[in-house]
Amino acid sequence: MSVSETTTPTSPPQDTVSNWSMLRTLGAISFVSGILLSLVYQVTFDKIAANNEERIRNTVLELVPGSVTQKEFTFPSLSNPELMHTVYAAYDESGVFQGVALEAVDLGGYGGEIRLLYGYLPDEQQVTGTKVLLCKETPGLGDKIKTDEAFRKNFEPLQVPLNDMREGLLYPLKMVKPGAGGGPGQIEAISGATISSQSVVNAMKQSTEALLPLVQAHLQELKEQGK
Amino acid sequence: MSVEKKGPSSWDVLFAGFWRENPVFVMLLGACPTLAVTNNVINCFAMGISVLFVLVMSGILISLLRNFIPKQVRIASFIVVIATFVTIVDYVIPTISLDLYDSLGAFIQLIVVNCIILGRAEACASRNGVGRAILDAIGMGVGFTIALLCLGVVREVLGNGTLLMNTPYEISLFGANFEPWSIMILPPGGFFVLGMELLVINWFRKRKEARALATAKA
Numbered sequence: 001m002s003v004s005e006t007t008t009p010t011s012p013p014q015d016t017v018s019n020w021s022m023l024r025t026l027g028a029i030s031f032v033s034g035i036l037l038s039l040v041y042q043v044t045f046d047k048i049a050a051n052n053e054e055r056i057r058n059t060v061l062e063l064v065p066g067s068v069t070q071k072e073f074t075f076p077s078l079s080n081p082e083l084m085h086t087v088y089a090a091y092d093e094s095g096v097f098q099g100v101a102l103e104a105v106d107l108g109g110y111g112g113e114i115r116l117l118y119g120y121l122p123d124e125q126q127v128t129g130t131k132v133l134l135c136k137e138t139p140g141l142g143d144k145i146k147t148d149e150a151f152r153k154n155f156e157p158l159q160v161p162l163n164d165m166r167e168g169l170l171y172p173l174k175m176v177k178p179g180a181g182g183g184p185g186q187i188e189a190i191s192g193a194t195i196s197s198q199s200v201v202n203a204m205k206q207s208t209e210a211l212l213p214l215v216q217a218h219l220q221e222l223k224e225q226g227k
Numbered sequence: 228m229s230v231e232k233k234g235p236s237s238w239d240v241l242f243a244g245f246w247r248e249n250p251v252f253v254m255l256l257g258a259c260p261t262l263a264v265t266n267n268v269i270n271c272f273a274m275g276i277s278v279l280f281v282l283v284m285s286g287i288l289i290s291l292l293r294n295f296i297p298k299q300v301r302i303a304s305f306i307v308v309i310a311t312f313v314t315i316v317d318y319v320i321p322t323i324s325l326d327l328y329d330s331l332g333a334f335i336q337l338i339v340v341n342c343i344i345l346g347r348a349e350a351c352a353s354r355n356g357v358g359r360a361i362l363d364a365i366g367m368g369v370g371f372t373i374a375l376l377c378l379g380v381v382r383e384v385l386g387n388g389t390l391l392m393n394t395p396y397e398i399s400l401f402g403a404n405f406e407p408w409s410i411m412i413l414p415p416g417g418f419f420v421l422g423m424e425l426l427v428i429n430w431f432r433k434r435k436e437a438r439a440l441a442t443a444k445a
Contacts, residue, residue, distance in 0.1 A: 022299055025300060026307070029304050029307050033307055037315070040318050048322055051322065051324075
């Protein structure tokens, strides 16, 4: 453990010899470990990708009722063509379009990033429910966003009609105090977990405003792709 | 702490890490992952096994290479070897379970700088043959796992009322009316439990020493 005690002072006369051997040793070790790592990376790459895909697929199928298969689409954002958005479309066994699952992210949670997926039925214009993918909130307080029944009921279902311009929501999502909600677009917070609730609402607000018009614009394409 | 070549027998080398020289409870090394990931039992297992793997593999390699590595660059070489095996673990865990990987977070990568591993490389593997290095690594790795489990079981039982949560074998211990002590799952709980366990262990050790002294005098 005591590194400094056992380190022998370097002796200047042998420097040229030992420099080469030091370089050689470090180079050889790094070379071998590089090869080893690239091998392990290749072996595990497919399995990790498959695991990631399976996790998303299971969530998508859970969020869109009646679906058995899902497909991933990427569309350029309506406001900024550089930005790509991912849309997971879900179909039943005969390939009939059921709905989509969309991702919502907010960095303002109590423990940092909160990432969730929510189901959306374009024909009914409603959100079917949410599923938290990543949550670092305080156990027992903030992580109630995953389990709290009343909070989840806010989104099961939540009517999200588009406005007349079809470029945003008619009733933008808004957080209200517990018990004070009920109006269109109002989400009741969890008492004692206001910051986490706000973060979920922010994520949903931002995502619904950007993605729902996008889904509606590409609806025909999504419906045809299942066949 | 250093194991002399002619000193203890192989069994002593193996079992030293389990209890007498336990890395967490006696040497107080690796306290960062110990406090951070022990909030449930399955994390403790995963962390313990990962450290065990890295310890054994880097122990073998460093012990084999010990005569080729110049003294001046040995720490750098050890770190490269250790980092290689840690990265392998980092690739392998998400193939087993993504949820496990998420809950261990950055602490898998941080095994690289875990002083237990560098400490054993420096104190044992770089001065002993392969056999002894492996025994020492297994001993220390198992000792670390035991220590993590000692914390993890207490924290999960009190903090969540379960054992083996997030696995198919989850056992609920106290029924539905149990109010979990959230503090136990949070970082302060780690300090509390580690402190309590150190207190108990040191109390026993003091008492044992006192008795040995008393019998020696008599």
